[in-house]
Amino acid sequence: MATTDAVAGTAVDTIHPLEPLSAAEIEATGAILRREGILTGATLVVSATLDEPSKEAVLAWREGDPVDRRAFVVLRDRAARTTVEALVSVSAGAVVSRREVPGVQPSVVLDELIEADGVIRADEGWQAAMRARGVEDLDLAIIDPWPAGWYDEADDPERRLVRALTWVRAAPDDNGYARPVEGLLVLVDLDRMEVVEVEDHGVVPLPPKSGNYWPEAITSAGNHPRFPGVRDDLRTIEITQPDGPSFTVRGHEVTWHKWRFRVGFTHREGLVLHTVAFDDRGTWRPVLHRASLAEMVVPYGDPNPTHYRKNAFDEGEYGIGFLANSLERGCDCLGEIHYFDGVLADGQCRPRVIPNAVCMHEEDFNVAWKHTDFHTGRVEVRRRRRLVVSSFSTVGNYEYGTFWYLYEDGTIELEMKSTGIVSTGAVANGGDPEFGTLIAPGLYAPNHQHFFCYRLDMCVDGPTNTVYEVHSEAAAGDANPHGNAWRVVETPLRRESEAQRTIDPLRGRHWKVVNPRVRNSLGQQVAYRLMPAANVAPFFTDDAAVAARAAFARNHLWVTPFAAGERFAAGDYPAQHPGGDGLPRWTAADRSIEGTDVVLWHVLGAHHPVRPEDWPVMPVTSVGFMLQPVGFFEGNPSLDLARPRAHEAACH
Ligand code: NI
Numbered sequence: 099m100a101t102t103d104a105v106a107g108t109a110v111d112t113i114h115p116l117e118p119l120s121a122a123e124i125e126a127t128g129a130i131l132r133r134e135g136i137l138t139g140a141t142l143v144v145s146a147t148l149d150e151p152s153k154e155a156v157l158a159w160r161e162g163d164p165v166d167r168r169a170f171v172v173l174r175d176r177a178a179r180t181t182v183e184a185l186v187s188v189s190a191g192a193v194v195s196r197r198e199v200p201g202v203q204p205s206v207v208l209d210e211l212i213e214a215d216g217v218i219r220a221d222e223g224w225q226a227a228m229r230a231r232g233v234e235d236l237d238l239a240i241i242d243p244w245p246a247g248w249y250d251e252a253d254d255p256e257r258r259l260v261r262a263l264t265w266v267r268a269a270p271d272d273n274g275y276a277r278p279v280e281g282l283l284v285l286v287d288l289d290r291m292e293v294v295e296v297e298d299h300g301v302v303p304l305p306p307k308s309g310n311y312w313p314e315a316i317t318s319a320g321n322h323p324r325f326p327g328v329r330d331d332l333r334t335i336e337i338t339q340p341d342g343p344s345f346t347v348r349g350h351e352v353t354w355h356k357w358r359f360r361v362g363f364t365h366r367e368g369l370v371l372h373t374v375a376f377d378d379r380g381t382w383r384p385v386l387h388r389a390s391l392a393e394m395v396v397p398y399g400d401p402n403p404t405h406y407r408k409n410a411f412d413e414g415e416y417g418i419g420f421l422a423n424s425l426e427r428g429c430d431c432l433g434e435i436h437y438f439d440g441v442l443a444d445g446q447c448r449p450r451v452i453p454n455a456v457c458m459h460e461e462d463f464n465v466a467w468k469h470t471d472f473h474t475g476r477v478e479v480r481r482r483r484r485l486v487v488s489s490f491s492t493v494g495n496y497e498y499g500t501f502w503y504l505y506e507d508g509t510i511e512l513e514m515k516s517t518g519i520v521s522t523g524a525v526a527n528g529g530d531p532e533f534g535t536l537i538a539p540g541l542y543a544p545n546h547q548h549f550f551c552y553r554l555d556m557c558v559d560g561p562t563n564t565v566y567e568v569h570s571e572a573a574a575g576d577a578n579p580h581g582n583a584w585r586v587v588e589t590p591l592r593r594e595s596e597a598q599r600t601i602d603p604l605r606g607r608h609w610k611v612v613n614p615r616v617r618n619s620l621g622q623q624v625a626y627r628l629m630p631a632a633n634v635a636p637f638f639t640d641d642a643a644v645a646a647r648a649a650f651a652r653n654h655l656w657v658t659p660f661a662a663g664e665r666f667a668a669g670d671y672p673a674q675h676p677g678g679d680g681l682p683r684w685t686a687a688d689r690s691i692e693g694t695d696v697v698l699w700h701v702l703g704a705h706h707p708v709r710p711e712d713w714p715v716m717p718v719t720s721v722g723f724m725l726q727p728v729g730f731f732e733g734n735p736s737l738d739l740a741r742p743r744a745h746e747a748a749c750h
Pocket of ligand 1: 520546547548706
């Protein structure tokens with residue numbers, strides 16, 4: 099079986115079990131669903147994603163083995179108000195299973211958002227509210243359908259709700275977020291495609307200034323901020339690789355230097371890494387089976403009626419892959435780039451291809467290691483290089499950038515970048531918002547936080563792993579006669595209840611995933627450690643509506659035993675869910691996590707009391723973590739790096 103359509107132009111002879119669905123497979127899935135009467139005129143396809151085979155099947159697969167290619171499809175029957183999950187075997191041309199999932203709401207569909215926009219514009223209540231604010235040209239309005247969330251029974255998922263907010267541009271190509279229509283919320287039922295309620299909490303004047311950010315606009319008198327011109331004093335910088343990049347790509351499998359892994363891309367998670375392994379002097383040693391964003395939530399900390407229901411679960415309520423950008427050479431990524439397309443399904447199960455959704459390139463990252471031998475004069479320096487696999491998604495006003503880095507010393511790093519435009523509100527001129535920051539005249543940005551939960555399905559030299567919490571402390575009593583002694587303390591996390599933890603940077607707290615069956619040449623258990631970075635706790639209280647829905651954000655670390663259905667930290671369907679699903683529900687069983695296939699869930703908190711400098715477009719800020727080998731290798735695994743070529747004579 100040969101295919102070219104799945105794989106960004108690179109032909110593969112056989113389909114690997116983790117190869118994302120191709121456009122042809124999505125097309126075929128739609129045809130099968132239509133034939134079986136599951137996809138009808140009243141139905142929308144929310145997502146169609148590869149149904150990934152089990153870890154055992156993936157690890158046992160050998161080149162040439164047949165693969166039953168399956169699509170997992172979520173559908174919304176608008177007439178019946180039901181959510182349906184269908185499993186389709188593309189290989190067999192048949193529906194394997196179909197089930198109705200009662201009382202849930204899947205993420206929104208692009209067609210619905212477009213339709214809802216028209217329905218709101220046609221609504222007399224919305225039009226009247228706009229006129230009350232002196233807006234005559236309603237075409238200048240932009241409408242963002244925010245997730246409804248769940249605040250009381252009126253938000254129950256029987257109805258399919260979004261709560262839309264409105265902004266007004268001064269000119270058709272303006273940054274609309276400069277002029278929020280404060281106090282106006284429109285509740286829309288997407289199944290019925292009708293306005294349910296227009297909430298108007300009273301008129302606050304539209305902020306007077308534009309907030310444009312492109313070169314032609316920033317010099318305008320009406321703009322905030324205003325600059326005399328664009329900087330022109332930087333000289334050209336070129337990244338060239340005359341011999342081409344050092345990676346090879348086959349389908350979605352990447353080999354770079356000593357790393358091998360697969361790139362995945364799903365509607366909900368966006369970029370996924372699979373089967374990450376390191377070539378240790380001729381042996382491929384697995385580290386990570388699957389790494390993905392498992393949910394995120396952005397709770398806003400402003401009690402104002404326009405803002406307190408802003409608690410977006412951008413992954414489960416929209417989809418990070420669904421909202422992915424097409425990336426451009428020279429802009430998003432520099433150098434020798436390889437792109438992977440994102441192949442998704444639209445509402446009718448036609449292929450929706452996002453060209454260049456994932457960018458991969460190498461970066462020189464200064465120094466890998468160095469020593470000047472003072473006694474002999476020997477200088478040895480190695481340049482450091484990293485492989486970058488990245489993707490950007492636009493969620494309304496915000497941009498999120500997922501950047502995975504692989505390093506030559508066995509380190510894997512994740513950086514989640516935030517940029518784009520902060521969510522805004524209007525405040526009467528002269529007002530100083532208590533729960534936000536004034537960022538331009540009459541314009542403010544509410545306090546908020548972003549929590550990203552990463553699911554790390556570990557495979558440290560095999561699937562049988564145990565997690566230890568590690569910290570350092572001063573030795574006590576007779577063991578510390580000089581007061582200087584300190585030791586590293588490792589505590590196994592044996593059950594799920596013991597593995598719900600927060601960071602403790604002053605004691606050097608981190609978590610180590612060991613393989614109890616494999617020892618290094620020093621007799622130590624081989625391990626990788628999760629090194630947390632700066633982090634924060636959520637500020638919502640236990641009685642906030644979002645607290646139960648975003649319970650995953652309460653801990654920075656959760657550990658669970660692998661279970662196939664447990665992929666999303668707030669459950670499969672967080673939209674309009676009252677809460678408690680996902681991590682809190684699964685871990686209530688308090689399962690053993692010792693000496694088994696473990697999954698780490700690491701929550702990154704990006705605390706965002708907004709700065710005036712975040713307006714009108716935010717400088718990139720980021721949160722992240724590292725996975726580093728600990729006793730996994732014999733000594734420094736990057737010892738064998740070659741001396742820098744260009745200036746070899748000068749470097750030793
Ligand atoms: Ni923010």
